[in-house]
Each structure stands twice: as structure tokens, then as C-alpha cells.
Amino acid sequence: MTHMLALDLAYWQQTIIRVLLGLVAVLLLTGGVVYLYLFKFVSFMQSRLGPMEAGPYGSMQLLAEVGKWLQKEDVFTENSDRLIFGLAPAIVLTSTFLMFVVIPAGPNAVIADLGTGIYYVLAVSSLSVVGILMAGWASANKYALMGGLRAAGQLIAYELPLVLAVVGVVIQAGSLNLQQIVAAQSTGEMFGFGGIGSPYVITQFIGFMIFIIAVQAELTQTPFDMPIAESELVAGYQVEYTGIRFLVYFISEFATAVAFAAVASTLFLGGWALPASWGISRDAMHWIGPLVIATKAVLLVGVVFWVRFSFPRFREDQLQRLAWKVLIPLALANIALTAVFKVVF
Amino acid sequence: MAGPHVPGMLKGLGVTFGTAMRTMFPRRGIKTIIPAPSKGALTVQYPRESDVPTPRARGVISLNEENCTSCMLCARECPDWCIYIEAHKTLAPPRRAGGKPRAVNSLDRFDIDYSLCMYCGICVEVCPFEALFWSPEYEYSEIRIQDLLHDKQRLGQWFETVPDFEAYEAGSEAKVKKVPR
Numbered sequence: 310m311t312h313m314l315a316l317d318l319a320y321w322q323q324t325i326i327r328v329l330l331g332l333v334a335v336l337l338l339t340g341g342v343v344y345l346y347l348f349k350f351v352s353f354m355q356s357r358l359g360p361m362e363a364g365p366y367g368s369m370q371l372l373a374e375v376g377k378w379l380q381k382e383d384v385f386t387e388n389s390d391r392l393i394f395g396l397a398p399a400i401v402l403t404s405t406f407l408m409f410v411v412i413p414a415g416p417n418a419v420i421a422d423l424g425t426g427i428y429y430v431l432a433v434s435s436l437s438v439v440g441i442l443m444a445g446w447a448s449a450n451k452y453a454l455m456g457g458l459r460a461a462g463q464l465i466a467y468e469l470p471l472v473l474a475v476v477g478v479v480i481q482a483g484s485l486n487l488q489q490i491v492a493a494q495s496t497g498e499m500f501g502f503g504g505i506g507s508p509y510v511i512t513q514f515i516g517f518m519i520f521i522i523a524v525q526a527e528l529t530q531t532p533f534d535m536p537i538a539e540s541e542l543v544a545g546y547q548v549e550y551t552g553i554r555f556l557v558y559f560i561s562e563f564a565t566a567v568a569f570a571a572v573a574s575t576l577f578l579g580g581w582a583l584p585a586s587w588g589i590s591r592d593a594m595h596w597i598g599p600l601v602i603a604t605k606a607v608l609l610v611g612v613v614f615w616v617r618f619s620f621p622r623f624r625e626d627q628l629q630r631l632a633w634k635v636l637i638p639l640a641l642a643n644i645a646l647t648a649v650f651k652v653v654f
Numbered sequence: 655m656a657g658p659h660v661p662g663m664l665k666g667l668g669v670t671f672g673t674a675m676r677t678m679f680p681r682r683g684i685k686t687i688i689p690a691p692s693k694g695a696l697t698v699q700y701p702r703e704s705d706v707p708t709p710r711a712r713g714v715i716s717l718n719e720e721n722c723t724s725c726m727l728c729a730r731e732c733p734d735w736c737i738y739i740e741a742h743k744t745l746a747p748p749r750r751a752g753g754k755p756r757a758v759n760s761l762d763r764f765d766i767d768y769s770l771c772m773y774c775g776i777c778v779e780v781c782p783f784e785a786l787f788w789s790p791e792y793e794y795s796e797i798r799i800q801d802l803l804h805d806k807q808r809l810g811q812w813f814e815t816v817p818d819f820e821a822y823e824a825g826s827e828a829k830v831k832k833v834p835r
Contacts, residue, residue: 349691353674358697619670620663 327420334599335409339564340371342607346614347563354618378559381552388449389549397447398550398557400440405561407433408568413488415581415598416591426487427479430572431472434527437565438464441536445546456545459625460529460536466632467526467533473640474519477647478509478576491580506584510577515643517577519636521612524569526628528562531617535625566610574605707790709820712773714789714804716812717764718834721785724759728777728786736770737777738763764806769799784834787816 318326348370352359360367385391410433411426413419423429438461445457479485482493497507510517526533537545547558574580581598583589589597623631679686680694698705707713724741740763745755778786789812796802804812819831 350674353677353691353695354670356673356677356694356696358691358695358699361699615667615671619666 324420331409331420332406334414334603335406335564335567336560338567338603338606339560342567342610343371343563344368345607346611350611350614351618354615375556378552378556383553384549384551386449386549390447390449393443393447394549395554397440397444398554398561400443401437402557402561402564404433404436404440405564405568407436408565408572411487412568412571412575412602413491413581413598414602415595417595418581418599419488422486422488425485427475427490427572427576428485430487430568431468431475434565434568435464435468437561441546444550448546448549450549452542452544453546453548456536456538456542456548459538459542460546462625463526463529463533463536463628466629467523467636470519470632470636470640471523471527473637473644474513474516474523475576476640476644477513477516480644480647480651481509481512487575487580491575491582494579495582496585506579506582506586508577508579513577513643513647515639516647517573519640519643520573520577521609522636523632524573525613525616526632528566528569528613530566530613532620532623533628534622535628538622566613567606570606570609570613571602573609574602578605578609580605705792707792710788711790711792712775712788713792714768714794714812715766715771715775715778715809716787716789716814716816717766717806717809718785718787718813719761719764719806719810721783721834722761722764723783723785724761725783727780727782731776731780733774733776734770734772736767738765738767761806764809765803766809767803768794769802784831787813787833789813789815790817791815 344367348359348367360370363369363373385394408430410420411423411429413422441460441464442457445453445455445460448454478490482490484490484493494508495506529536535545536542537547542548547555550558581602582594583597583601677694678689678691680690681688692699724739726739729735729737729739739761741759741761743757744760746758748755775788778788791812794802794804816833818833821830822828
């Protein structure tokens with residue numbers, strides 16, 4: 310983008326601009342997703358209207374809620390480990406924001422184009438388990454501890470199908486770099502037909518389904534929300550958190566949803582790129598790209614929320630059984646099949 | 655273990671999505687494409703539009719003072735003792751000329767404390783003289799809690815809002831009660 314504006318910026322200036330733009334984009338997307346789905350779409354599913362008073366059609370509701378949380382007292386329990394307790398939400402939020410670093414939103418619009426981008430995303434996203442375990446332990450509360458342990462068990466169990474589902478894409482694209490995966494989908498063709506490129510959601514449909522299910526579990530959204538099961542564990546590891554620290558958990562929950570949706574749309578839906586055969590110039594993609602990936606990500610987050618508010622919670626053992634006995638074998642079979650096809654064709 | 659029932663799960667997704675669509679696009683014909691959730695949702699945006707109470711809604715208990723004999727049945731049956739009755743004896747003129755004047759109770763005080771009332775309706779059920787009735791009015795919140803103590807004058811005003819009893823379902827042998835007006 311810099312050469313288009315005919316600017317010659319130093320590395321640190323570029324970095325600051327990228328980080329600021331990234332933060333704004335992430336927070337805007339997160340807020341939009343919360344309003345669009347958590348406030349409105351879910352209300353419509355239940356024949357309600359959702360918030361209507363703050364701003365036109367309740368569009369300023371999230372700001373009002375943030376203001377409310379900021380005012381609240383920052384409570385520590387008597388036996389809590391104050392340092393760890395305070396640090397835990399920061400770690401969860403950091404893990405979320407770090408995920409956005411490598412997600413490309415255009416030919417140049419990426420904060421750091423790592424060679425092993427997808428590997429980095431999956432590694433960084435599992436960092437949040439550490440924060441959640443810290444929260445559960447440092448709260449000095451049995452519900453928080455049980456929630457933290459459940460979260461750890463669940464996140465580790467579903468990390469595997471998540472990674473294995475991605476492997477199929479990586480084999481097919483032949484790269485761990487997200488830009489190259491996007492390019493491979495944009496320029497690729499399926500069985501000689503290149504009209505819509507080769508979005509891997511078609512060739513890797515099993516991988517896509519496994520990825521989406523695993524993402525649902527990684528986000529601890531409802532069919533898989535045992536860690537914060539409100540009817541059993543009050544609020545799990547979040548139970549002792551108030552005010553701004555709870556707000557941080559809230560933001561990171563939905564920002565992670567956006568991040569995983571963006572990763573999924575990069576891996577399976579073609580990312581920021583439109584099919585190369587459509588012949589849109591690279592300069593135009595600087596502006597269209599961010600809109601394309603934002604649309605795809607928002608729609609995918611919609612699927613997550615749709616599922617979240619349609620189904621009741623699994624039992625803990627059903628959750629583990631689904632991961633280990635269904636998803637992981639399926640993902641392994643998918644990898645084997647993909648590898649065979651890659652070699653044969 | 656019965657595996658996850660995939661068709662049922664898809665159907666569930668369809669149900670929630672269908673409800674969302676019906677809420678968002680309630681109109682028919684060419685106007686279907688214009689979202690109008692305010693029409694499709696069941697929500698009543700209360701201060702802007704007022705709710706229409708359902709039949710036999712339990713809004714507030716009203717008093718028909720003429721019929722009250724201060725028998726205290728309601729006050730004694732009330733589970734949380736929120737009815738206060740005080741009365742004194744007076745002489746009413748005889749029914750027929752030349753008869754003896756009748757001793758009757760005259761109400762001095764009939765208060766219902768709506769900060770205590772739990773809207774069980776036992777007082778209405780138990781009253782043998784048709785003095786207590788449900789009214790569907792619900793807008794009587796107060797800034798101060800002591801203002802929720804409604805005296806007999808206020809309860810009498812509520813009586814003016816009592817609707818007629820609805821007809822029972824077809825084939826019922828019980829006669830519909832009449833509100834004494």
C-alpha cells in the first residue's frame with residue numbers, strides 16, 4: 310500500500326501503521342460480530358428484537374456495555390494468587406491478537422508474512438489454554454478450577470483435529486505460508502475447470518467440517534461449552550472475574566471467533582483473493598481484498614453463532630469421545646486420502 | 655452409544671434459522687425482502703407501545719367496597735398477610751318499613767400492600783361476597799416502596815377497570831359470573 314501512496318516509510322513507521330490498522334480492524338470486526346450475531350441474529354432466532362434503545366436499533370449497545378464493565382470494581386478473592394489471576398486474561402487476549410499477525414487481508418496487507426504462517430497461528434492459538442489454566446488455578450475457587458481443567462482437556466483434545474484438518478490443505482497447497490495457500494486457491498483449478506479457482510472447501514470438505522467443529526470447541530461455544538457451563542460450574546474459570554478483566558475475556562472470546570473464522574476462510578474459502586480467472590488487477594485487490602476476507606469471516610462467525618444458539622451442551626465424556634473417536638480418525642483418513650490424490654494427480 | 659443424530663441436528667439448525675428469517679422478514683409478497691424485525695418479533699417495546707394483557711390477566715386486585723362485609727376471610731387467607739382491614743359497627747336503616755335497624759360493618763380501612771403481595775389470588779377466590787376482583791392494569795410502580803400500599807379508595811378506582819368475565823368454552827355448564835357494577 311505504501312508504494313501506492315508514494316510514501317517512503319521507515320520499518321518502524323510501517324510496523325506502527327500496520328499494528329494500529331490491524332487493531333482497529335480486529336476490534337471493529339469483533340464489535341460488529343457481537344452486534345450482528347450475539348445481539349441481533351440470536352434474538353431473531355428466538356422471536357425477540359434484542360437491544361433497541363442504545364443508538365439506532367441498539368447499535369451502540371456494545372459501547373454501553375463496555376462502559377458498564379469499565380465502571381465495575383476490580384475484585385480479587387482473598388486466597389487468589391493476585392499476580393497470576395491478573396495476568397491470565399492478558400495472556401488469553403495476547404494469544405488472540407497474535408493470531409491476527411499472519412492472517413493476510415490483501416496482497417500486502419499482512420502484519421508479518423511468515424513462511425510457516427499456519428503453523429504459527431495454530432501454535433499461538435493454543436497459548437490461550439495456559440491463560441485459562443492460570444485463571445482457573447489462581448481464582449482459588451473449586452468451580453473455577455474445574456472449569457479450567459475442563460477447558461484444558463477440551464482445548465488440547467480439539468487442537469488435534471484442528472491441526473490435522475489443516476494438514477490436508479497444506480498438502481494440497483504445498484505450502485505453510487498463508488499467502489501462498491491463498492494464491493494456490495486463487496489460481497488453482499478443479500479437474501480442469503478454473504472458473505472459481507479452487508477453494509479448498511470443495512476438495513477438502515471433510516477437512517473443512519472437522520475444522521469448523523474443532524473451532525467451535527476451541528472457542529468453547531455452546532455444544533462444547535463445558536468449561537463455562539453455567540448450570541454446572543456457574544461460569545467456570547471466569548467465575549471470579551469482574552469489570553475490565555471480565556471484559557478482556559469477553560473481547561478475546563469474540564475476537565478469537567473472528568480470528569478462527571478468518572483462518573478458516575483463508576484456508577478453505579480462498580482468503581482475500583478472488584479467482585485469478587476473473588482478471589481483477591492486483592492494485593484493485595489492495596482495496597477489495599480486506600472486504601472479501603471480512604465478509605467471508607463474518608459469515609463463518611455467523612455459522613458458529615447459529616450452531617451455538619441451536620444446540621444444547623454435550624456431556625464431558627461425549628465431547629472427548631467425539632474428538633478422539635470420530636474427528637481425529639476422520640482427519641487422519643482425510644490426510645491419507647489427500648496425500649494419495651496429490652501423488653496420483 | 656447412539657451416535658450424533660446428524661439429520662436431527664440439521665433439522666434443529668433449520669428450525670432456528672427459519673425462526674430468524676420469519677422474525678426478520680415477516681411481510682408477504684414483494685415486500686418480503688425488506689427486513690422488518692419490529693413486526694416479526696413477539697417483543698413489545700414497552701414504553702413506546704403498551705402491552706395488551708392476556709384474558710384473565712392478574713394485574714392488580716380491586717375492591718368493590720359496597721359488597722365488602724369486613725368478614726376478614728381475605729385477610730386471614732392471605733399467605734403473606736398483606737391485607738389490612740379495620741371496620742366498625744353501625745346501624746343501617748331497616749329493609750322494610752317498621753323493621754329493626756340492621757347492624758352492619760362499615761369499612762374504615764382496606765389496604766393491600768403490593769410490596770408484599772405475591773399475586774396468588776387466594777383473596778379473590780375466597781371472597782364470598784364478590785368484593786374482590788382481578789383487574790388487568792399493571793402500571794402502578796412507585797418510586798417509594800410505601801406508596802405501594804393501596805388504600806380502599808385506590809382499590810375502588812381499580813374496580814372501575816375490571817373487565818367482564820369471558821365466556822367459558824363451548825359446552826360448559828357453569829354459568830359465567832357477572833361483575834357487580
